[in-house]
Amino acid sequence: MRYSIDETTSGLSTADIVSTADLKAHLRVTHSDEDALIESLRDVAVNYVENMTNARLGDRASVIYYDALYSSFEVPVGPMTNDTHTLEYATGASTYTALTEGTHYYIDFNRTPARVTMISTPTAFTYAHSKMKLSCTIGYAEADVPAALVHAIKLLVSHMYELRQPEITGTISTKLKLGLEALLNPYRIISFR
Numbered sequence: 001m002r003y004s005i006d007e008t009t010s011g012l013s014t015a016d017i018v019s020t021a022d023l024k025a026h027l028r029v030t031h032s033d034e035d036a037l038i039e040s041l042r043d044v045a046v047n048y049v050e051n052m053t054n055a056r057l058g059d060r061a062s063v064i065y066y067d068a069l070y071s072s073f074e075v076p077v078g079p080m081t082n083d084t085h086t087l088e089y090a091t092g093a094s095t096y097t098a099l100t101e102g103t104h105y106y107i108d109f110n111r112t113p114a115r116v117t118m119i120s121t122p123t124a125f126t127y128a129h130s131k132m133k134l135s136c137t138i139g140y141a142e143a144d145v146p147a148a149l150v151h152a153i154k155l156l157v158s159h160m161y162e163l164r165q166p167e168i169t170g171t172i173s174t175k176l177k178l179g180l181e182a183l184l185n186p187y188r189i190i191s192f193r
Helices: 020-027 035-053 147-163 180-187
Strands: 003-007 060-066 072-074 086-090 096-098 105-108 115-118 132-138 167-169 172-174
Touching: 020 035, 020 147, 035 147, 035 180, 147 180
Parallel strands: none
Antiparallel strands: 003 060, 060 132, 072 115, 086 096, 086 132, 105 115, 167 172
16 A cells, blocks of 8 residues: 655644653653753654654644555554544545545544545546545544553663663674563554555
8 A cells, every 4th residue: 555644743742742850750860951962862762653653642633645546445654533534535636525434435443553444436537646535633642642652762762861872782783672662562553455
């Protein structure tokens, strides 16, 4: 499945996910000399967690463009909220016509990733680059960010703060050995097609 995504920035800042004070307590830092460094490491860690899981931390208005019409397809990022969403198909090179939920398609929000299933698949404009687009809200709200993802952010910040370089064992450089994958894997959104 080929797609592209346009996302607005979240109203949620990285400080809303984990505060500088919480990070400093986790790092056992009592001074404020390196607050700017800790905050920049937090931004990097949040970005890493989002990219690793395909989950968004903070609600984002998103438009997902699909290159083809599918009878069933997944929302490749998430989690998708059960809010307002619009599914449209290309009727011209850059014009779209909305489909009606319940008549043309339905969405299964109970699975991750969310799945859209077409009841009746329309015929899209042949020369449109994006045959279908889904406008929706994706991401965890501030109160819903899983504790495991917050802890993974803390571990990443701690690792980057303490080592500030790749971990070297003898002459071999290794990746982070903190069980990071164990924390992130349950929240990964993997889309198949």
